[in-house]
Amino acid sequence: MTTNNNTIRLTTAQAIIRWLSNQFIEIDGQELRVCGGGFGIFGHGNVTCLGEALNGVREELPLYRGQNEQSMGFAAAGYSKQWLRQRFMFCTASAGPGTANLLTAAGLAHANRLPMLLLCGDTFLTRLPDPVLQQMEHYNDPTFGVNDAFKPVVRYWDRISHPAQVIQSLPNALATMLDPADCGPAFLGLPQDVQGWTYDYPEKFFEKKLHRIRRQSPDAAEIADAAALLATAKRPMIIAGGGVQYSQAASELTEFAEKHSIPVVETIAGRANMLATHPLNIGPIGVTGSDSANAIAEKADVILAVGTRLQDFTTGSWTAFDQDAQFISVNAARHDAGKHMSLPVVGDAKLSLAALDSVLDMNTPPPWVGIALAERKKWDAYVTDNVSLDDRPNSYAQAIGVVNDLCDPRDRVVAAAGGLPAEVTANWRTLDIGTVDVEFGFSCMGYEIAGAWGARIAQAEREPEQDTITFCGDGSYMMLNSDIYSSVLSQKKMIVLVLDNGGFAVINKLQNNTGNESFNNLLEDCPTIPEAFGVDFTAHAASMGATAEKVANPAELAEAFKRAKASEKTYVIVMDVDPYEGWTTQGHAWWEVGTPHITEDDTVRKAHVDWESSRVKQRRGV
16 A cells, blocks of 8 residues: 555565565576575464465565475575575464474574575564464563574574564665675564554665675785795695685686696585596595595695685594694685684685785695695595496495486585485586585485475576486485475476485494494384384375386486486485495594493493594694
């Protein structure tokens, strides 16, 4: 309803949705809505008001019906990753358990620095009907509720207690989501009564606005210091993280490495920063890395870390490097740039690499480059053997090798949690830049299928002819599989590889590696299960509308994958893999795990002593 003083009367919910639908971003010369739409499950806390508002913009902001609030959040994260954080999706859930189910997804987005807008129902501001259905009553603080639990896992949090507040809150939330240094999820708590209250909003608030993602130029003094330190290096190395992709700096990284002959290793988030065939790509680093990358990491004297938060799987819990190695950290976030006594360069990766290159006078000594290339050659030979279809038990690595050989270079590969992130990171040979999504920031089981659905929605907007391929263990499948149904309903085809090892096999492996006997991880080792049996995953997937088949071995998997590529519908391929044999045994760095300091079990005691023996290499920086 338009008034006569350049204002328009809208409900709070209508104002939020109208404003969102008028926010744009320019990508590759095309103006697109920065919000690509949303995922929603309606309940009494969001259906009447927010639902009414969303129904009016169903074309501008398409709303995908979720099956589970947590998986909606994972799908939003997968969407954001595919768009390199340039666009995001919102998730809307009802007050109570619907909203609470989004907590894990918010944690995933926060850990991975991904934009996501959470529009969640809340209890009535007036409190007149209290206590209401699904309300958590806090006896000593009536303002405290489930929505407050999001404060540690989002970058921006607000509870809208008056319609006018959205004039300030919405731009602040969007600014947070688009800020490379502070990127993460934003949360708006929407009390059920306030959603329907009206306010005379300035019409100007809803005018189309074109946003740009800030590129922060590095400080000249920091660049000079970094160049001076790097110029002293005899054995330099670059660690390329996920921030390289989000900055769209992959070409600058490659050119910088080539010009100065510096070997490059990749983090898990940074997989697919360089092609596998590039001679200076020495492999993935860390706990789930490669012998080649870890071999040069322990000898490097100056390490240039670009766009990485240096988490423990990258650093081997800070045992992967020489104690005297010096770090230069290029990062848009000040918090990450200064980690472990790094010389910080706070700035955008693309601009920082260009600035550093412009003042850097160095070329890496050829013997060091030769060592790195020789290590990579040995690792390539190991991977070739590891993924081969020789007469051996079915393995993750073999399945990865089959898909790697048959997929299109621009197909997107997704994995998360369990043993598959390690196996994909170690064994996947990158065919094109930015085509791998291994969610290991939060290592969240259940992301595999939901995140792939979100990635496929984004991929359909960018590269509709390509496929999204997700590797999923049986444990993760059982935890969250309902977005197979979502993908069929929305006609967003995925290829899902379900690799069944009879339980939580990678944690069973860790259990055994620390001297413990198998207990409560593999189905056959659960004392509360009198008789274990496998799930018929093909029948289950088919019941959700997917095409599904089970194969006996990697050779059959190859033929099934060809059929999946040719299909226009979500395709699920199931293969049993051995829970004990076929793991990638090389390439691992030490990882700090809490083991019992006192035990009656001699095997556990010996494993504790062996495990702790590597702590002497642990870097003591802050």
